[in-house]
Amino acid sequence: MKKGPRIAALRAALFVASFALSLLALELVVxxxxxxxxxxxxxxxxxxxxWRYRHAFEDDHFEFDPQQIWRPRAGEKVFNGQGFRGRELxxxxxxxxxxxxxxxDSNTLGWGGASIHWPGYLEEELExxxxxxxxxxxxxxxxxxxQGVARLEAYLSFEPDVVLISYGANDxxxxxxxxxxxxxxxxxxxLRRFLYRYSFGIGQLALKALDALEGVDSxxxxxxxxxxxxxxxxxANLSKMVQISRAQGARVYLLTRPYTGESPxxxxxxxxxxxxxxxxxxxxxxxDVRVIDVYQLFxxxxxxxxxxxxxxESGYRRxxxxxxxxxxxxxxxxxxxxxxxxxxxxxxxxx
Numbered sequence: 001m002k003k004g005p006r007i008a009a010l011r012a013a014l015f016v017a018s019f020a021l022s023l024l025a026l027e028l029v030v031x032x033x034x035x036x037x038x039x040x041x042x043x044x045x046x047x048x049x050x051w052r053y054r055h056a057f058e059d060d061h062f063e064f065d066p067q068q069i070w071r072p073r074a075g076e077k078v079f080n081g082q083g084f085r086g087r088e089l090x091x092x093x094x095x096x097x098x099x100x101x102x103x104x105d106s107n108t109l110g111w112g113g114a115s116i117h118w119p120g121y122l123e124e125e126l127e128x129x130x131x132x133x134x135x136x137x138x139x140x141x142x143x144x145x146x147q148g149v150a151r152l153e154a155y156l157s158f159e160p161d162v163v164l165i166s167y168g169a170n171d172x173x174x175x176x177x178x179x180x181x182x183x184x185x186x187x188x189x190x191l192r193r194f195l196y197r198y199s200f201g202i203g204q205l206a207l208k209a210l211d212a213l214e215g216v217d218s219x220x221x222x223x224x225x226x227x228x229x230x231x232x233x234x235x236a237n238l239s240k241m242v243q244i245s246r247a248q249g250a251r252v253y254l255l256t257r258p259y260t261g262e263s264p265x266x267x268x269x270x271x272x273x274x275x276x277x278x279x280x281x282x283x284x285x286x287x288d289v290r291v292i293d294v295y296q297l298f299x300x301x302x303x304x305x306x307x308x309x310x311x312x313e314s315g316y317r318r319x320x321x322x323x324x325x326x327x328x329x330x331x332x333x334x335x336x337x338x339x340x341x342x343x344x345x346x347x348x349x350x351x
Contacts, residue, residue: 023202031201051142052182062140067150069183072140078112084155085109085117085137093159097132098331101155101250103148103241104166107258107310108139116313119164121320126328136160144170144229145237146179152241156248162327163245165238166294168257168276169309171229172269179228225267231275238283253327256280256295258319259309260302270308292326294319 055062056070061079065071072079080088093099102108102119110117119137126133138155140147145167152163229237238254245252256277263270277295284291297319298304304315311319 027202029201052179055142065150066183068140068143068147068154069179070140070142071151071154078109085139086120086123086135089134089136089158093161097134098126098162099158099160100133100135100162100164101152101158101160102135102137102139102164102166103151104139104164104255105143105170105257106139106141107169108166109137109141110139110316111313116316118311118316118319118323121317122324125320125324126331139166142170143167144179145234145241146171146229149237149240149244152244156244159248160245160250162331163241163250163252164255164323164327165241165252166255166257167237168234168273168280169259169269171227171234172272172276173228174225174267174269175228176225178226178230178233180233227272231272231279234276235279235283238280239287242283242287242289251330252289253323254280254284254289254291255323256291256293257309258294258298258305258311260298260305261308290326290330292323294323297322 052069056064059070061073061076062070063073072083074083075081078085080086082088089099100119100122102122108117108119110120117137117139119135119139123133123135136155136158138151140151143151148165148167227233242252242254257273259270259273261270265271277293281291281293283289298315301315301318304311304318306312306315
């Protein structure tokens with residue numbers, strides 16, 4: 001190799017080494033300072049992390065979804081090979097089968113690692129003489145009604161006869177970026193997804209710079225908090241789910257979201273939960289949909305809650321019994337499209 005090319009190669013190698021050492025030094029500084037950037041954070045009594053980020057990009061039980069933000073990985077944890085909780089279903093429902101689809105958040109999905117959830121107990125409560133009842137538990141930890149619309153559309157192929165909808169808790173959480181905008185801006189970017197999950201300190205700095213250049217909201221002192229899903233958006237989402245379900249010939253029930261205790265602060269989600277409860281009732285009145293006021297059924301029963309918004313096992317069993325009592329008298333017409341033999345086969349046990 002001639003002297004000129006050798007010198008050029010040496011200079012290039014020194015430049016690469018110098019650049020790498022500079023990056024290493026910067027990474028060390030960033031790591032030692034504990035810097036970590038997330039473009040959306042949830043207000044959890046003055047601090048905390050955004051569970052949307054964790055579920056979509058860090059939790060191995062879920063995977064990123066461009067509409068649902070995160071969805072269950074088939075066959076992971078409590079989810080079956082079709083991505084929901086319950087028995088797997090194949091093909092169209094037959095004349096001797098009734099299918100119920102339960103949509104909701106963590107209180108619908110139930111406990112992890114144990115078969116403790118009200119949709120499962122509801123299946124036990126509905127004991128027909130000559131009819132197979134399958135309750136599809138499509139609840140997902142952390143989901144809002146915004147995600148519920150996409151969740152419903154994903155399971156229409158199972159041809160549910162009855163759809164039960166229970167949201168309103170996660171919707172009321174206060175964040176810097178709403179669910180709809182999260183999907184539009186932060187969650188759709190392949191580069192951001194990579195930086196969220198796999199980058200170290202320098203990558204986080206790059207992510208912050210990228211968001212600043214593109215105008216994506218980031219946490220800042222005094223920045224206005226918004227709802228994950230506003231009450232107005234919540235009403236629109238419920239209405240859309242009702243319309244989609246009815247277009248498929250399904251009977252729909254709206255459930256108010258149960259919780260217990262007083263709100264610990266004016267920014268906590270329970271301070272706003274009454275607005276979502278009333279919105280549920282309003283949609284029920286406007287669209288002539290049956291509303292089961294689960295909140296009111298448990299308002300004076302703190303013994304049925306494991307924490308402020310999730311049932312104990314006895315609470316789940318009681319919820320299943322009360323929901324079953326309210327829907328059983330109307331289930332005769334649910335499988336009407338599959339013939340009179342199915343219509344005549346419904347009754348319910350009383351435990």
